[in-house]
Amino acid sequence: MIATKTVASYIGGRFRESKATTVDQIPNPATGETIASLPYSTRDEINEAVAAAKKAFPAWSDTPVPDRAQVMFRFKALYDKHFEELSALVTQENGKTLDESRGELKRAIEVIDFACGAPTLTMGTNLDQIARGIDEELTRFPVGVVAGITPFNFPNMVPMWMIPVAIVCGNTFVHKPSQLTPLSAIRIAELLKEAGLPDGVFNVVHGAKEAVDTLLEHPDVAAVSFVGSATVAADIYRKAAASGKRVQALGGAKNHILVMDDADLELSAPHVISSAFGNAGQRCLAGSVAVGVGKVGDALVKELAKEARDIKVGPGTDASTTMGPVIRAERKRKLIEYIDGAEAEGAQLVSDGRQVSLSDGFFLGPTIFDRVTPNMKVWKDELFGPVLSVVRASDIDEALSVLNSSTYGNMASIFTSSGKNAREFKRRAQAGMLGVNIGVAAPMAFFPFTGWKNSFFGDLHATGQDSIRFYTRHKVVTTRWL
Numbered sequence: 001m002i003a004t005k006t007v008a009s010y011i012g013g014r015f016r017e018s019k020a021t022t023v024d025q026i027p028n029p030a031t032g033e034t035i036a037s038l039p040y041s042t043r044d045e046i047n048e049a050v051a052a053a054k055k056a057f058p059a060w061s062d063t064p065v066p067d068r069a070q071v072m073f074r075f076k077a078l079y080d081k082h083f084e085e086l087s088a089l090v091t092q093e094n095g096k097t098l099d100e101s102r103g104e105l106k107r108a109i110e111v112i113d114f115a116c117g118a119p120t121l122t123m124g125t126n127l128d129q130i131a132r133g134i135d136e137e138l139t140r141f142p143v144g145v146v147a148g149i150t151p152f153n154f155p156n157m158v159p160m161w162m163i164p165v166a167i168v169c170g171n172t173f174v175h176k177p178s179q180l181t182p183l184s185a186i187r188i189a190e191l192l193k194e195a196g197l198p199d200g201v202f203n204v205v206h207g208a209k210e211a212v213d214t215l216l217e218h219p220d221v222a223a224v225s226f227v228g229s230a231t232v233a234a235d236i237y238r239k240a241a242a243s244g245k246r247v248q249a250l251g252g253a254k255n256h257i258l259v260m261d262d263a264d265l266e267l268s269a270p271h272v273i274s275s276a277f278g279n280a281g282q283r284c285l286a287g288s289v290a291v292g293v294g295k296v297g298d299a300l301v302k303e304l305a306k307e308a309r310d311i312k313v314g315p316g317t318d319a320s321t322t323m324g325p326v327i328r329a330e331r332k333r334k335l336i337e338y339i340d341g342a343e344a345e346g347a348q349l350v351s352d353g354r355q356v357s358l359s360d361g362f363f364l365g366p367t368i369f370d371r372v373t374p375n376m377k378v379w380k381d382e383l384f385g386p387v388l389s390v391v392r393a394s395d396i397d398e399a400l401s402v403l404n405s406s407t408y409g410n411m412a413s414i415f416t417s418s419g420k421n422a423r424e425f426k427r428r429a430q431a432g433m434l435g436v437n438i439g440v441a442a443p444m445a446f447f448p449f450t451g452w453k454n455s456f457f458g459d460l461h462a463t464g465q466d467s468i469r470f471y472t473r474h475k476v477v478t479t480r481w482l
Helices: 042-060 065-081 083-094 098-115 157-168 183-194 211-218 228-244 264-280 295-309 329-346 396-404 420-429 465-469
Strands: 009-013 014-016 023-027 034-040 125-131 133-142 145-149 172-176 203-204 221-229 245-250 256-258 286-293 347-351 367-370 386-394 411-415 435-438 456-458 470-480
Touching: 009 042, 014 157, 014 470, 023 133, 023 211, 023 256, 034 083, 034 098, 042 133, 042 172, 042 211, 065 098, 065 183, 083 183, 098 157, 125 145, 145 157, 145 211, 157 183, 157 221, 157 465, 172 183, 172 211, 183 203, 211 221, 211 228, 221 228, 228 245, 228 456, 245 295, 245 347, 256 347, 256 396, 264 286, 264 295, 264 386, 286 396, 295 367, 295 386, 329 347, 347 456, 386 396, 396 420, 411 420, 411 465, 465 470
Parallel strands: 145 172, 145 221, 172 203, 221 245, 256 286, 256 411, 286 386, 367 386, 411 435
Antiparallel strands: 009 014, 009 203, 023 034, 125 133, 133 470, 245 456, 347 367
16 A cells, blocks of 8 residues: 545645545556545635635736746746656656656646746737827736636646746636646645745645536636536536636547558558557547548558557556556546447447456557448547547548548648648648647647637637737727827
8 A cells, every 4th residue: 555645725825635525535547546635625715715816916916027937937947857756746646658747747848938938928019109199009917816727637738838827927826627636736836836926826726516616606716727528618618708707618629630642651650659549548639530541541550550559558657658547447437338339330440458458557458440430429529548540531522521520620630741632631621730740739838729619619729829818918008198
């Protein structure tokens, strides 16, 4: 047995245990052993966190922007200093491999780095003499108290899409991390405190739907950022918008990767496999549908099956592991239901992930289906696990028709040696993030994360200049001196 700890909340600059009666046990997904106990925050405690953020807002929003940026510089230095420790924590609570956790930390640091540029990023504009004797200027101001609701799959990176930018723009923040992976959130709070962030500017509360609803209903929460499933994203968007809040809600995905018959399969297949099975398929940019276009279908399936056989499933702490577990036993059961259902619907099983022999933890091996069609549930639904569907298309028109018929529009990629095919794809693919000969088309932090359709609800996306616009509001001042 390993020692367990109780996960604290962080309210008004103090770490404290909740008085809640609802308590979750947090397992290590690779072993099933309990590593922590998580009391859900009570409604009163969440209200206290919002009150602490509201109290801290006037002084923090009045703090000069370069001084706010200095906190981010110190925060980034602490992330660099504790890089391996933070990576190991992600692996412990999420299950991904250490290399995947390190990749997540690098992406998190990118956003902190971006936020350090706040003195430039938050600049307004002005125009002298818009009319005779009259000048006009646009100035950015913080929004107020903002809430961030984040998922289990990237317990460090996704919170960093929100926290550094929101704070450096002068807002105060209440973070509700996933109840499945709460440990990284408290470590973030510790590092922000060490970086010199004033008490109350950042707060952490815990829970599930009730905690989210409390934040959505709270009159002092001015904006909400969310990342999670499409169903919940749509619900959060409706509730937050109805109560007059600014909202960005990132939902699910069903990302298609087109493999043209002019593509180099030896180069393409490993990227498709990495996209589909990286992080055990638990990411909103996972390539979960491979579309073999033209005559490439049989060769593509054969190459994908060969690559899948080389994946080593195991604990993320093992250096030889290339794919870790899924997050919980119930998630594994649900994925097996999808695999059973796809077989029943007539999809051809090429690689069966149900055969993993590991007895501890929540492991499922890479699963590949061929001859999947858009009327099958395995194609329609976001599975969020290591299941790859292969669809056949006669040409790029049919392939794009399949891609565009999905209710999701997060990411899509094409592998091709043809500039014509690439151009057709870029112009016609209905997804917000596109890759050409790229398996995971993840934008850098200074570009926005631009999902379409049911992959995003709102107007301003996470990261990049969109995030600066989301976390600030404008005043336009017209001046004449008589």
